[in-house]
Amino acid sequence: MTxxxxxxxxxxxxxxxxxxxxxxxxxxxxxxxQSQRNVFLLGERGTGKTMMLRYYSLPIQVHKxxxxxxxxxxxxxxxxxxxNVTLAKSEPELLPKWSRELMxxxxxxxxxxxxIASALIEIENEVLPExxxxxxxxxxxxxxxxxxxxxxxxxSLKSSALRESINIQKVLNSRKPDCFYDNxxxxxxVVVPLIETLLSEISFFRGKHFNLLFDDAEALSSTQxxxxxxxxxxRTTSQISFKVATSFVDQQDLTTRTGGELLERHDxxxxxxxxxxxxxEASYHRLAKDxxxxxxxxxxVSERADDFFPINPEMEKDLKEAEQSAKIKAKQKFPDGxxxxxxxxxxxxxxxxxxxxxxxxxxxxxYSGFELLVNISTGVIRYLLEPCFEMFDxxxxxxxxxxxxxxxxxxxxxxTILKEMSTRRWxxxxxxxxxxxxxxxxxxxxxxxxxxxxxxxxxxxxLLNHASEPRAITFTISGRDKVEDxxxxxxxxxxxxxxxxxxxxxxxxxxxxxxxxxYTFDRLxxxxxxxxxxxxxxxxxxxxxxxxxxxxxxxxxxxxxxxKKHNSQVAEQPDFFT
Amino acid sequence: xxxxxxxxxxxEQSIVRCYGExxxxxxxxGYSNARENALKDILPFISQEEKELTDHGPRHIINVxxxxxxxxxxxxxxGTDSKTALNANEMYxxxxxxxxxxxxxxxxxxxxxxxxxxxxxxxRGAGVDLARERRLLYPIIKAHCxxxxxxxxxxxxxxxxxxxxxxxMLDSQRVASILRFADELAEGPQRTSAFxxxxxxxxxxxxxxxxxxxxxxITIDRNNSRIVVTYDIDIFFSGSEIDEERLKELLDxxxxxxxxxxxxxxxxxxxxxxxxxxxQTEISFHFNCNGTPLETNILRIVxxxxxxxxxxxxxxxxxxxxxxxxxxxxSTLKESLKQCV
Numbered sequence: 001m002t003x004x005x006x007x008x009x010x011x012x013x014x015x016x017x018x019x020x021x022x023x024x025x026x027x028x029x030x031x032x033x034q035s036q037r038n039v040f041l042l043g044e045r046g047t048g049k050t051m052m053l054r055y056y057s058l059p060i061q062v063h064k065x066x067x068x069x070x071x072x073x074x075x076x077x078x079x080x081x082x083x084n085v086t087l088a089k090s091e092p093e094l095l096p097k098w099s100r101e102l103m104x105x106x107x108x109x110x111x112x113x114x115x116i117a118s119a120l121i122e123i124e125n126e127v128l129p130e131x132x133x134x135x136x137x138x139x140x141x142x143x144x145x146x147x148x149x150x151x152x153x154x155x156s157l158k159s160s161a162l163r164e165s166i167n168i169q170k171v172l173n174s175r176k177p178d179c180f181y182d183n184x185x186x187x188x189x190v191v192v193p194l195i196e197t198l199l200s201e202i203s204f205f206r207g208k209h210f211n212l213l214f215d216d217a218e219a220l221s222s223t224q225x226x227x228x229x230x231x232x233x234x235r236t237t238s239q240i241s242f243k244v245a246t247s248f249v250d251q252q253d254l255t256t257r258t259g260g261e262l263l264e265r266h267d268x269x270x271x272x273x274x275x276x277x278x279x280x281e282a283s284y285h286r287l288a289k290d291x292x293x294x295x296x297x298x299x300x301v302s303e304r305a306d307d308f309f310p311i312n313p314e315m316e317k318d319l320k321e322a323e324q325s326a327k328i329k330a331k332q333k334f335p336d337g338x339x340x341x342x343x344x345x346x347x348x349x350x351x352x353x354x355x356x357x358x359x360x361x362x363x364x365x366x367y368s369g370f371e372l373l374v375n376i377s378t379g380v381i382r383y384l385l386e387p388c389f390e391m392f393d394x395x396x397x398x399x400x401x402x403x404x405x406x407x408x409x410x411x412x413x414x415x416t417i418l419k420e421m422s423t424r425r426w427x428x429x430x431x432x433x434x435x436x437x438x439x440x441x442x443x444x445x446x447x448x449x450x451x452x453x454x455x456x457x458x459x460x461x462x463l464l465n466h467a468s469e470p471r472a473i474t475f476t477i478s479g480r481d482k483v484e485d486x487x488x489x490x491x492x493x494x495x496x497x498x499x500x501x502x503x504x505x506x507x508x509x510x511x512x513x514x515x516x517x518x519y520t521f522d523r524l525x526x527x528x529x530x531x532x533x534x535x536x537x538x539x540x541x542x543x544x545x546x547x548x549x550x551x552x553x554x555x556x557x558x559x560x561x562x563x564k565k566h567n568s569q570v571a572e573q574p575d576f577f578t
Numbered sequence: 579x580x581x582x583x584x585x586x587x588x589x590e591q592s593i594v595r596c597y598g599e600x601x602x603x604x605x606x607x608g609y610s611n612a613r614e615n616a617l618k619d620i621l622p623f624i625s626q627e628e629k630e631l632t633d634h635g636p637r638h639i640i641n642v643x644x645x646x647x648x649x650x651x652x653x654x655x656x657g658t659d660s661k662t663a664l665n666a667n668e669m670y671x672x673x674x675x676x677x678x679x680x681x682x683x684x685x686x687x688x689x690x691x692x693x694x695x696x697x698x699x700x701x702r703g704a705g706v707d708l709a710r711e712r713r714l715l716y717p718i719i720k721a722h723c724x725x726x727x728x729x730x731x732x733x734x735x736x737x738x739x740x741x742x743x744x745x746x747m748l749d750s751q752r753v754a755s756i757l758r759f760a761d762e763l764a765e766g767p768q769r770t771s772a773f774x775x776x777x778x779x780x781x782x783x784x785x786x787x788x789x790x791x792x793x794x795x796i797t798i799d800r801n802n803s804r805i806v807v808t809y810d811i812d813i814f815f816s817g818s819e820i821d822e823e824r825l826k827e828l829l830d831x832x833x834x835x836x837x838x839x840x841x842x843x844x845x846x847x848x849x850x851x852x853x854x855x856x857x858q859t860e861i862s863f864h865f866n867c868n869g870t871p872l873e874t875n876i877l878r879i880v881x882x883x884x885x886x887x888x889x890x891x892x893x894x895x896x897x898x899x900x901x902x903x904x905x906x907x908x909s910t911l912k913e914s915l916k917q918c919v
Contacts, residue, residue, distance in 0.1 A: 031873055032873075035873065035875050036875055036877060037875065037877065233802055238877055256801070256802060258801045258802055258803070259801040260799050260800070260801030260802030260803075261799070261801075261802075263797055263799070263806055263808070265808055265810075265862065265864055266797070266806050266808050266860065266862045266878060267878075
């Protein structure tokens with residue numbers, strides 16, 4: 001049966017082979033993962049954080065190098081998922097402060113030890129028998145755990161970590177208000193000595209560096225988060241570094257156990273994985289193309305991304321005609337204009353001309369083409385793969401055969417799937433949003449829908465009428481200090497971001513004296529409304545009061561809501577997600 | 579003109595609580611007048627006299643005042659137990675000393691810590707009733723830099739721990755320690771001006787100090803028991819290629835100043851128990867070219883009070899981190915630059 005090459009499952013579920021097959025090395029981020037510095041990786045769900053961390057973990061690197069350990073380099077990646085049952089225990093949060101910190105650290109340490117042991121099982125053959133014997137004794141001394149004799153050292157360590165997890169659960173189950181676990185271990189009493197012992201006593205580990213890769217750190221409790229931050233702040237050894245992946249919206253604070261804070265650049269560097277996708281030549285477009293091409297290659301499809309997802313020929317022809325029309329209008333508007341004036345005008349208006357030339361009664365445009373798909377993904381890889389997956393399945397089902405090679409996705413299939421997905425997205429916001437988004441009430445869902453709906457109307461109006469920036473689909477919010485219930489608006493924005501229907505990036509304004517937040521909705525929404533999801537390098541400034549009125553009372557956003565005097569503070573459209 | 583800083587507000591509270599409404603307000607009123615006079619008549623004009631210096635004017639004084647409360651923590655400014663907090667006298671002398679510690683620069687940098695009398699008299703007055711205050715204040719200010727009469731650098735050690743002022747205690751050593759350390763930590767871009775550097779460049783001897791101020795950021799992190807020094811260096815210095823000579827000059831100065839800062843930390847901790855939480859100085863270097871970060875993989879350096887039972891030897895930062903030796907560093911930077919371009 002033909003396998004769909006655009007699997008977009010959460011990377012945590014990929015097999016080692018799939019990881020190696022599907023991963024595309026983005027040099028922007030790989031060097032950070034492999035460095036010896038502490039790194040915080042921030043990005044929305046689906047931007048590739050787990051993929052990145054798992055790929056550089058030891059088991060995947062061993063698999064990638066087909067078991068040739070000599071090729072794995074000096075950095076040993078230990079993948080530690082924070083979203084796991086051991087760490088999800090909420091009982092420690094009910095304890096007094098000191099017990100809470102102790103128990104939380106113990107659970108975190110046990111998870112780390114379990115992950116280290118699991119990873120090192122892949123290379124246990126590199127430990128010489130005499131080394132293993134000595135190591136076993138030393139680890140028993142350090143941990144004060146009995147390591148089962150009937151397994152290899154790392155399997156024993158893993159079993160012991162599991163047993164510790166059970167032991168502490170029993171203590172927590174006792175429900176004593178001040179329950180205390182005598183055998184609680186800490187990072188400095190166990191993890192550091194474990195790593196130091198491995199590095200000094202086992203010849204294979206000499207010169208290596210342990211790279212602890214914490215994924216989904218937003219899932220940690222606040223106490224666990226403070227504990228982890230304390231480890232990061234205290235690290236002085238070059239033998240261990242921390243890479244912490246977390247979502248933008250739910251990222252936790254940087255407070256340590258002592259109440260201090262981690263300092264960016266000094267204690268860690270922050271890497272934003274959300275990508276600039278506004279510029280066609282930007283790295284995200286290249287990455288997107290590489291990912292899709294890789295998937296096609298693995299599926300034995302010889303066509304490349306642009307040919308596999310061709311644009312509708314009619315649309316392509318109409319776009320070219322619109323460009324000509326824009327050129328004529330440019331020459332009429334600037335009879336003595338320079339080449340640059342003409343080309344700037346054409347660049348801004350050519351696609352708008354296409355949309356404006358369509359009859360108001362016409363069906364939606366035949367949205368298609370790889371460039372469009374990349375733009376619709378709004379910088380999130382998962383949002384690129386998901387429509388590709390559905391399109392492939394749809395194309396396959398049309399062929400009515402189980403074993404067939406798909407050479408391209410017909411433009412009609414692309415358009416149909418995009419419209420269906422866009423409609424489902426709108427329906428979800430309208431009808432099911434509050435059931436699936438944490439902290440969202442019925443009322444919040446309605447308000448968010450009304451904002452989205454009215455912004456869509458505003459953008460539609462601009463697309464059909466605006467003289468210079470008709471395809472702007474990014475906005476800023478002005479006049480925040482003039483409204484009393486700005487907290488309400490901010491709350492709605494946070495919910496929308498958490499649901500990943502709204503994305504935010506900050507950049508310096510033209511005057512460079514403050515940071516400005518730029519917002520864009522998931523571009524898939526614009527398909528159903530007949531807008532141009534490709535957008536242009538421009539921003540619409542909308543006053544906060546009008547957004548609040550749109551949210552609460554479903555008032556239309558006035559076209560003059562764009563506060564023109566604020567445009568001077570708006571950057572030339574920033575690289576949206578750099 | 580300049581709003582009261584947090585430590586000044588706490589000092590006022592402490593003084594009024596200790597001396598009562600009438601006498602406390604009178605004493606504080608004296609400080610307020612001195613403050614107004616200093617900020618209006620003396621401090622803004624230091625740069626006219628010493629053009630090449632980094633900023634020693636009002637902004638610097640405010641910075642030192644802010645540093646003082648970050649060093650002490652709020653509890654140490656309002657408590658009543660002398661083991662854990664400054665008393666009212668100490669708060670008063672601390673803010674007054676900070677206010678006037680650089681006023682002598684109006685007469686020139688050399689021995690500025692001793693040329694205080696005229697500035698004090700203008701700001702505070704010359705009355706006989708202020709003699710006791712002068713006698714206690716001048717040594718505190720003198721101790722913030724320079725040497726003792728016998729040529730020793732232990733300027734705080736010669737101060738008295740138990741003075742009396744208005745029938746209450748004053749530990750001059752700990753006040754001087756806080757002043758000195760807060761002043762040492764008042765470094766950063768706020769002490770220089772990018773515009774002035776470009777259009778009225780400093781003379782060659784002063785240039786490294788202005789460069790140093792521009793690249794330095796100091797964080798007083800009491801809760802994490804550390805002072806953090808971050809150096810953010812543009813290796814092009816706004817030009818179009820690496821200025822190696824200027825870079826080396828700056829790195830040498832960073833080396834010297836970072837180690838000096840750590841020594842000041844240890845010195846201050848010795849004389850002021852309230853500064854004991856600061857157990858280490860952490861230093862990190864970050865390089866960029868015209869704003870684009872360069873990846874160098876240089877780990878931070880920690881200077882702490884750990885003393886091993888082995889003979890002491892001269893330490894350089896590059897002893898702690900070989901990546902920071904100039905030869906290694908310049909080749910790393912050039913490599914990183916290639917990747918960046």
